[in-house]
Amino acid sequence: MPFAEAGLEKLARETRKTLLLLHSRAGTSHIGSAFSSVEILVSLHNGILAKEDVFILSKGHAASALYAVWDSCKIGGAPLDGYCRDGGVLHGHPDRLRCPGVAASTGSLGHGIPIGAGIAFARKRDAKKGRIFVLASDGELQEGSVWEAAASAGRLGLDNLAVIVDANGLQAFEHTENIMPFSTLEPKFLAFGCAVETVDGHDFGQLAKALGAVPFAPGKPSVILAKTVKGKGIKEFEGKLEWHYKSPAAADLERYLLELEET
Amino acid sequence: MRAAFAKTLLGLAEKNPDIFLLTGDLGFSVFEEFKARFPLRYLNCGVAEQNMLGMAAGMALEGKTVFVYSIIPFLLYRGLEQIRNDMCYQRLPVKLAGVGSGLAYGTAGGSHHAVEDIGVMTSLPDMAVFAPGDPLEAARLTEFSLSLETPCYIRLNKAGDAVVHTTETIAALEPGKPAKVFGGASRNVIFAVGNMVPEAVETAKLLKSRGREFSVYSVHTLKPLDEESIAGILRSSAVVATIEEHAARNGLFSAIAGVAAKNCIRAAIYASALPDSYSHEVGSRQYLRRLYRLDRDSLAEKLYAVKEGG
DSSP: OOHHHHHHHHHHHHHHHHHHHHHHHHTOSOHHHHHHHHHHHHHIIIIIOOTTOEEEESSGGGHHHHHHHHHHTTOOOOOGGGBTSTTOSBOSSOOTTTSTTOSSOOOSTTOHHHHHHHHHHHHHHTTOOOOEEEEEETGGGGSHHHHHHHHHHHHTTOTTEEEEEEEOSBOSSSBGGGTSOGGGHHHHHHHTTOEEEEEETTOHHHHHHHHHTOSSSTTSOEEEEEEOOTTTTOTTTTTOGGGGTOOOOGGGHHHHHHHHHHO | OHHHHHHHHHHHHHHOTTEEEEESSOOTTTSHHHHHHOGGGEEEOOSOHHHHHHHHHHHHHTTOEEEEEEEHHHHHHTTHHIIIIIIITTTOOOEEEEEOOBTTTGGGOTTTOBSSHHHHHHTSTTOEEEOOSSHHHHHHHHHHHTTOSSOEEEEEOOSOOOOOOOHHHHHTOOTTSOEEEEOSSOSEEEEEOGGGHHHHHHHHHHHHHTTOOOEEEEOOEEESOOHHHHHHHHHTOSEEEEEEEEESTTSHHHHHHHHHHHTTOOOOEEEEEEOSSOOOOOOOHHHHHHHTTOSHHHHHHHHHTOOTTO
16 A cells, blocks of 8 residues: 555544534534545645635535544644534535635535535636535435436536536435436446446545546546445444434444444 | 516527526417527426525526526425425525416416415515516516525516606616506505506506596515515505505515504505405406406496595
8 A cells, every 4th residue: 555545544543533423512414425435535625725726515414524634634724622512513415604714515315516516606707726526415416406416517617617426325214226326427427428337446546646637627527436335444434324313322432433444 | 567577588598508497388479589699508497496495596506596487386386395495494585487477368267366375474484575567677587696695586477568667767776676557646556566556556556537636556566575665655654555466464564554553644544455365356467356356447436436645
């Protein structure tokens, strides 16, 4: 493993540890969705996102992962002890008017890509620099607004827009495969005028290569289909629907933290 | 009124390079000039309202002043969550300009009618709601909308609206405050909203010819509602009437009744509004207005029968 990747692995481990503590303390849901996004978020915040770039977490239910990555990567943001606490600053879904660093408030699925397309369009008109990265979930792609935005971004040639799909295969009450199979995603995005790359969403090398290559093709929005595992990092969580909802019990924390150390 | 809006927008865009117009594939014979003069600040988003509204919010995040135009039900309801989450929750000053208030699209049928939009939009926190009563109010309120830091909805009628304001009264118009558009110091008052303002003025003229004096106020701003000035008018009134091409529930009647209740003002408010049921009658706006007794003759007849203090 190259030295840089080893550093990122460490950051990912730190992030997951923080997430265990955050979710356990606050008793909040969506730790599985947060865990599947960790490598993607760590990659974005290490050498990908430039000052003029914008990041929108369209899968707003993974907000804790964004906060935890900010913390691990020593990037501003708000103190983690305010996460889902009375009077705190960090909501379960990101609120740009409450938490500094949040580009767009999300929480309901299917909103981030149209907003990102609007930012990308305005930037094109102003000939302004910067890429707009939007992280969406695979379940989110069932929203019609995603495809309205994809068609629109395609025909407007918004190559300053990049959509990353955290394809963890599990949505709130079903395997995503039973509703919108993964194999249908690439042809759909291609047909809508986007350029598509598929990567292992836990592999820092593949992520860096794909994210660094945005835009993939001039005049086309980039789509990165990142295959991930829901709950990645703790065997007990991995691929389990209930970890969309459960939070780690305090009594189990030590065991989970140890598991992270050993991997 | 639609033409007044388009002309005003053109003038504003001339001065402000950050003004953009997004349309959901509507605006034939309305926006050709805008499109020709500002091709880079015009975007037909196609028949895809959710994305159009989300994009408008994204553009507002980049500091753009975005007007979004469509027929009212398509503009507001298809992407209501985009309006709520992307604009209101994020306090982004996007301007929603909806055309076809009330029964303006008469024979098109109920899918195109806007009979509950004031209720829906005034219910959204951080949303301002304007319903201009004539082309001059439409122009004035469109200009005013630029000063807002939160989103707004401008409820436009279609075409052929009578002008109820004079140069003086429009110059004196204060956004937020009901504008007196007819009558002297009468103790009888009609509050009217949007497309019903000219009809209310005609109603008052008919009543005057029969010896009953009513003044008419255009409640062009539903939110924020200037409760103080409305309470002042209510306190000095003997007969209070509301006229709207909208459902009474959560429309103008509810707004005025709320001010009366909050200020302990005893007043019977004679509401003229659309029924709490979608219309399935085929007909022009004039036909439908007569059917629902929102035409000047029916309104005058109803109000003539109301006794002062009764």
